[in-house]
Amino acid sequence: MLSLFKKTKMLENKMDDFLDHTSESSMVFYEAVKHYFLGTEAEFKSQVAKIYTLEHEADTLRREIENQLYTETLIPESRGDVLALLENTDNVINQVKGTIADFEIERPEIPPEYTDGFLKLTGFSGQAVDKMVKSIRAFIRNPQGVKDWLHKVYFYEKEADNTAENLKRKIFQSDLPLAQKNHIRYFLRQIDSVADRAEDVADRLAIYTIKRSI
């Protein structure tokens, strides 16, 4: 009986850890983008390394949680939902990692007048992820509180969309060569996608919450 409590406690901790990793990845993401634009290479590299580690650890945690949920047939009613939630949350971290990896490999040349716009966009995406994590935490402890966070996710996702659109407009109205315009557009879309992934999770969460309250 005691080991059952222990096991449950461990599983709870793993879930919390996984969410911590997700939330942290969004903060590190912002820092990494900031250092890329500042040109502080050493700091940028260290943030990139951090994101790789976070992504890797989050993957391991996710697999462990999924394994335990399946092998011990836990939460039979919500298992499918929680598993899908884990997978989708993992997509967010993957998106963060993929974007940063592209920055590191492709080294896009972005004129300094767009720096503020990019940082603003990254900030909004990060906020969307942060609120998404908070809504998941609410889902597993207090389903009634989920909706308080969901609308914030939607808010930041929309802000990110608007910012990305404005930036894109400016870039394509500029005299930059078309190849560069396209390259920059790709990165805009990548950063914006982080917020979109967070929105996907929020959409699912809204349904799961209704299911849990029935």
Add this chain to the structure above:
Amino acid sequence: MLILFYLSSGLFLGWSLGANDAANVFGTAVSTKMVRFKTAAIIASIFVVLGAVSMGGGASATLGKLGAVDMIAGAFVVALSAGFVVYTMVRLGLPVSTSQAIVGAIMGWSFFSGTLVDYSALIKIVTSWIAGPILAMVFSLLIYYIFQKLTQKIHVHIFRIDLYTRIGLIVVGAFGAYSLGANNVANVMGVFVPVSPFKTIDFFGLMQFNSTQQLFLLGGLAIAVGIMTYSGKVMETVGAGIVKLTPQAALVVVLAHSIVLFLFASQGLHDWMRSLGLPGIPLVPISSSQLVIGAVVGIGMVHGGRNIQYATLVRIGLGWVYTPVAAALIAFFALFFMQNVFSQPVHQQVPFEFSLEVRDKLNEKSITIPKSLWKYQYPTAVACRRALLDEASMDHSELAIVMEYAKVELLKLQDPERFVQAAVKDLTPEQINAVVALEGETYRHRWQLGEALRAESDSWQITDPGQTSQHENELNLVCEIIHRQMNLKSP
């Protein structure tokens, strides 16, 4: 040895009950994989036996009142018919009540033997069948509501809720199995109680294990075997009931169901309520399946009733009607075969007569019997009643009194030692001594034995027949035991 053969039908019924009703307690827990079947089966088996042995007596007495099946071959057929109906319904995947099957079968016996049905007991039983599910519904509604409010206030982790639910399902399941054993063992072994072949076992003077308890132990074990061997299949299908239950809802359903079963089985609670001047909850075997349905409907109502599949509910309701009818019919025909093909007496001939003694006694109560009825002996209660209704004008209560006095039953205490054993739990030592002192005497009517006992000891304050009192119940018990012993001696 023969008696063990006769008991086998009760054991079969017990097996059917275990196969069918354990699913009410652990069905959702197992079908949602919250509790492993093996764990559920072991816990259910242990607690069913505990409940049967420690608390099975109350409901069994009520069943005995409905129809005192007075020959062991009759009891065998009654239990077999009920078991057959339950088994068939389980095989067909229909929800079935063992309580209804056994009551139906007892009614079949009553019709076959021409015994008058104790309608007050029948009404008590049928009202309990209606009241039980309603109570379960109310309990589940309340518990579910409280449960919902609590989880909204206390923020518990989803995995922690899962753990608590698992533990809850096991604990409540154990309570449910205990209550099931306590309430439903009467269905399985009730008809055999007075003919129990077992002797009281004394554990170093510390504690006694009487013959009824041993019989209930056997019944409990039969239920346990049913759980182990067949209930798994029923549990797998229970998920597709009237509404799909979450494990938390299942916990509430099982709890509500178990509380009601417990209420209808607890002699202690019954006595306590009586001592407070409240009407005691009748100790009646009720259908565990019906309680679950009631409790599930209760939860459905919390959600505004939109999830309830009324068609399924109607199908189940129909089962409640045809179970007793089918059991009664099967018992009736099976008794016919037992008596005429296998030449086994399935009921005692209880004749009625208006001898001089009876007429004198009735005269004291200012009831006169028409002369045309004096010379006959009526072979059955039904025949006597018909004659009285045709020839004499009397109201319902007078009729009941006349029938009680006219009933002929030869009563002779032949084996005082066995009598003491059988009665030690229910009678005081003075009362038992008074009975034993009458060894060898023969009485033709029950009221004559009552009078003799009253003359023997002040502990026997027998009131007039037909007036329900503690002492009359005790006198009835004495007669039952004497009857069965006489039947055993002269097969």
